[in-house]
Amino acid sequence: MPELKPPVGEVLGLEGTAWNLSAAVFGDDLVALHSSPYAPPTGGIHPREAAQHHASVMREVIARVLPAAENLQAIAFSQGPGLGPCLRTVATAARALSLALDLPLVGVNHCVAHVEIGRWATGFDDPIVLYASGANTQVLGYLNGRYRIFGETLDIGIGNALDKFARSHGLPHPGGPVVERFARDGNYIELPYTVKGMDLAFSGLISAAQESKAPIEDVCHGLQETGFAMCVEVTERALAHAGKDEVLLVGGVGANSRLQEMLREMCEDRGARFAVPERTYLGDNGAMIAYTGRVMLEHGALLPIEESQVRPGYRADEVPVVWRSEPGEAVRGLTLEGGPLRGAEAVVEVQGGDVAKRRVSKRYRNELLDRRLITERTRAEARLIAAARRAGVRTPVIRDVTADTIVMERVEGDVLKYAMSEETLRLAGVAVGRLHGAGIIHGDLTTSNMIFEDNRCVLIDFGLAHVSAELESRGVDLHVLFQTLESTTDEHEELKAAFARGYAGVFPGAGEVLAREREVELRGRYL
Structure with a gap:
């Protein structure tokens, strides 16, 4: 396992976002871990009852791990996301320990902690x-x-x-x-x-x-x-x-x-x-909070007690990951020039001036499910590409269709994920506005599925497309694109605004759809 550097002593971590109360001490490795899960007699987890359980066993759980610490440096706790009553119970205990032991406090995002202990x-x-x-x-x-x-x-x-x-x-x-x-x-x-x-x-x-x-x-x-x-x-x-x-x-x-x-x-x-x-590290556990808290402590990410309010809707993408200095690589350039290109669903191969998109079987899927998805998506894609083109949306011209393959014209140009600017997003908004105006939902509006040819946006990959005039479906369609923008660029707010301008310019119901997209986004918060 990777070694931490430089050594900073040990951190006590408290996890209690939902059903499991857990405490751990982490130094160069896991020193001690003890958990006390709440098991409802019937039904699901009731937040208040789970919090009462946490409060009743808190002293015992901490006492099982604290004596193992030889050089305790900080107290870390799960600040969110999670169930409010449970989070508040754990935060109260963490503050009390911080004050009693005169140690700094570290507020850890529960989701990020899962990722970091996994790494x-x-x-x-x-x-x-x-x-x-x-x-x-x-x-x-x-x-x-x-x-x-x-x-x-x-x-x-x-x-x-x-x-x-x-x-x-x-x-x-x-x-x-x-x-x-x-x-x-x-x-x-x-x-x-x-x-x-x-x-x-x-x-x-x-x-x-x-x-x-x-x-x-x-x-x-x-x-x-x-x-x-x-x-x-x-x-x-x-x-x-x-x-x-x-x-x-x-x-x-x-x-x-x-x-x-x-x-x-x-x-x-x-x-x-x-x-x-x-x-040990898969489910909710104190070790992931203690480990991530130690990494954060090592990089000075401390939390003043007066700012230690719990955050039930705390998103992973809100956390500054100060312990990683590399920029990361969100997208890697892929082209058709070197031969067949494999996407998530299909293999795309050049055939003269056309391309053949062949959906490949997925070994991980049940054979019946796999066959159904391939057939349904191939047929729907061909039908809706043609319907979108008739509605004035720029799409590839279809040459031939079989059970798993569509042969269509090759579109020359830049894929949006490598050519993002306010102007390209505005043009994308125009294309999607026309698509929605025709009652078609793309279903996979990522920056990989828009190509810019002669300053025009061409929509491709209609494999998840369907027909709908529902506000909800349109809002989800935009949410898929906005989510992709947020995951790949720091300039997503400006790009989303440019898209909205183009979208509103051609689609009369744009305001309602954009408002619904925001509602869809909020549903992604911790429930």
Whole structure:
């Protein structure tokens, strides 16, 4: 495991964002760790009851680790995101220790701590991270001093989704391990699959699973195969977009062996490395807070007690990552000149003046699900490219379509992710405004799917496109693009404003859509 430098003594870390109260001491390595999870007698976690549990066992949990410290330098605590009552209980204990021991305080972002303990435990340097836990499902990558969020759940986290399903069938909490056991003896059944660019949603999947009359083993199997395939797909899309070669899985749901297997297969097929920390560091634990607190202490990121209010909606991309000095690489240039180009879903190959886009089978997906997605997306893409072009949106001209391949004209120009400026974003806004005016939702509005040819924006990759005049669908469409901008550039506010100008110039309902996009963004906060 990587060594810290220079040694700064030990840090006591307190974690208690939700169901698990945990304390740890971390020095050059983990010195001591003790946890006391809250187990609700029935149903899910009630924030107030969980906080009462934390308060009742706080003294005992700290007492089990504090004597192991020989040179304690600071007190770190999970400042957020999390359940307000739980966060406040832990913060109160951390402040009391800080004052009693006359030691500085370090406020740690819970999500960032998962990433950092994962990097330490695996030795990975600059990975794409799938963070899958109860309340969070996010894909993150580092760029210019922040962990940028490439995509995330638009409703509930994958862990909470599994818990919700388990409760509906009278299964114990937490639901994930129970679902995993049932799934081993089940067969695949078809359930809703909802991916929107690099974002995803689980509510429809869970509702359908709850209502299914199939045997419980089959429902659990289909639930895992569908939900985890969604997670792996958005991770692969971020990996392809960013051009990185490492994938790290963190969070409590990361303990699921099937999710690990699917991610490993995806990485093997793409030539990327995959790692998951040992189980001790996967779920919510004090070690990740103590370790990250020690790294922050080493770089002077202290928290005055008067500024130590908890932050239930604390986003990973709000944290200045002062302990990493490298800029990071958000996107890597890829071209068709050297031969076939593999994106997240398809292989694209030049055929004279045209290109052939062939969707490839995914080894990590169930065969029936894989075949259905390839066929549905190929047909929908061809149909909606043609419909968009008829509506005045610049798209490639289609030459031929088969079950898995579309042959279309080759568009020469610069991909937006390598040519971002206020003018290109304004032109992108015009193109998307016309698309929405025609009742078409692109579904994957990333900066990889817009090409600028002769000062005009050409929209490509309609594989997730669909027809809708709903305000919600349009808002989500813009959110996918805005999320990509935020994950790849520090100038995202100016670029979003330029896009909005172009969008409003051609689409009369732009104001309502932009307001809805903001609502969608807020839903991504910790629930």
